[in-house]
Amino acid sequence: MPTLTLNDAVGLALAEEMRRDHKVIAFGEGIATKRHELVTEFGALRVRNTPLAEGIIAGTAVGAAAGGLRPVADLLFAPFLCYAMDELVNSAGKLRYMSGGQFSFPLVTLAMTGAGWGIGAQHNHNIEAWFVHSPGLKVVMPSTPADARGLLKAAIRDDNPVVFLLDIGLLYQPGEVPHEADPMPLGQAATLRSGNDVSLISYGKTVHHCEQAAESLATEGITAEVIDLRSLKPLDEAAILATARKTGRVVVVHEANRLCGVGAEVAALLAEQAFTRLKAPVIRLGGPDAPVPSSFPLEQATVPQADAIAAAARRLSAPQPA
Amino acid sequence: MNTFSNAVEPLRLYEQLLLIRAYENAIVRGSTEGRIPGTCTSVGQEAAAVGAINALSADDLILTNHRSAGHLLARGADPGRMLAEVMGRRDGYCMGKSGSLHISVKELGVVLTTTIVGGELSLAPGVALAQTMQGRPGIVACFFGDGAACEGSFHESLNLAALWNLPVLYICENNQWQAFVHRREAMSRERVADWGAGYGIPVRTVDGNDVFAVLEATREAASQVRDTRRPALLEMTTYRTRGHFEPDDQGYVDKAELAAWLARDPIAICRDRLIAAGRLAPAADAELAARVDSRIATAVAFAAASPFPAVEELTLDVYA
């Protein structure tokens, strides 16, 4: 299998989809500079640099999608999506419904987020839950290059607006990407490791921290199941419920603020539908209710690390008070 | 040349140019060696910063953006505390929370700095409103780039400031680039000043690489804002000679354009003018350079010795 970085896997998926469907176009702040090979192959009309103006970039994507194209808009960093919020939330997310189903909005917005660059809170803010909370939008956040490629292909083919988030900390990590070019359906979690004692449910870079935690737990005789959600909306509720019913112990982990984060939704789902099968309370590990600081050690401290995840799993695996 | 004679202390301006260049070069070296995080440097734009800041009064307030080292240093910020901030240390101006891109120094009147492009433009009218309604004399100087002028916030800001008679001096450093996109590819007009005129705001353009011309033009514009209590716009034409963010190989930059601007280096222009006017002897030049270098070396050592913040500080200052 070829090895690619997540960033290159995104480029590969864009090229494959643009080749397959001439309606796919890509624009954004510097995309024609940074992915110049796309301009070379598909021309300057289909791959464009834009003015620095997230609102009109997103709005143009929404309008073009309604008009029959399949735009991919690169908005660089997740906090910049704040300038595009109206277009994404009020238009892309609502106008299909509000028009009684007359229009659809097959568009993808790409944005990077997460710790790893130490560049501060206006570049690093994990706001994925905001979009999960907004009707009409799908939300994807892959943890490997292979998933990024497969999920991006599905997102581009999807008839709904998809917010596609790229974890900065994973962007330049290499990973194997299969030769087959099939899209991966949105809304399917991946079981990365099977176990019977505790479930570690996550997405983005903390999936890898869960895998490291599972390794160390294994040496202590605790077998952990690691689930990568991959897509946050649709959320693979069946996979979440299945692993919880199997192990009875769940740690949900993400880098985003714990308060009203995706982990809260997972915990609520388990309380509602798997309560009797839980052997211990669900533990959520997430970032603090604070903007992400630039200073390296503080930035790292916002991210649930493998040690903390393993410690939580151990707590759950110890005999619970009656 | 007439502008030159108006500069009170031309050598002080020159020394500030040298200081900014040395500061940025220390970051470039440090980031190449992995000691200092990379950042957006202002190399090539030193004259714009020094000329504009020196034309402002102590009671004026400044808003700036990610490429702000020149503004801060010209305003008198301590390079040691700035570097400590860049390195995420406890002695940084923002206690390591900011890093390089959003350093504010309230005591120097650098009241808000944001790396959301156009963010400073959104905030400037409100800062000016607070000045006006509380009877404070200072005007608001809002520094931004040509890229920021493409954001809706630029247009909304100018309209409101004009409508409400707010004393904002909009200072655009048009450095020809908006990260990896040339302004030619992103603007419907050649100049940001053309847009300002559309809002009925008095506009000026100036050679941003001539520190004396910038000083003069900013003085004129600032006194206009001070006298009329209405906004004005000053566009400084300059060039970002080191790329967007360190490291940047500038593979996408037109070589001839870069070479032409490197030949108009703001420091060389200033030095030549001072020498021609008999104000700078080679020995004095070397002395200034040595003084600046030692100041920066001290600053680097100070920053490197500063501790990282304690993890408990992670949630400090989130709420008032």
Ligand SMILES: Cc1ncc(C[n+]2csc(CCOP(=O)(O)OP(=O)(O)O)c2C)c(N)n1
């Ligand atoms: C809202 C927003 N969009 C995009 C960016 C990424 N970005 C940072 S600086 C920059 C270029 C800004 O260009 P300009 O305003 O001309 O300032 P310059 O960098 O040239 O000094 C970009 C695109 C950002 N920080 N904020």
Ligand SMILES: [Mg+2]
């Ligand atoms: Mg610029």
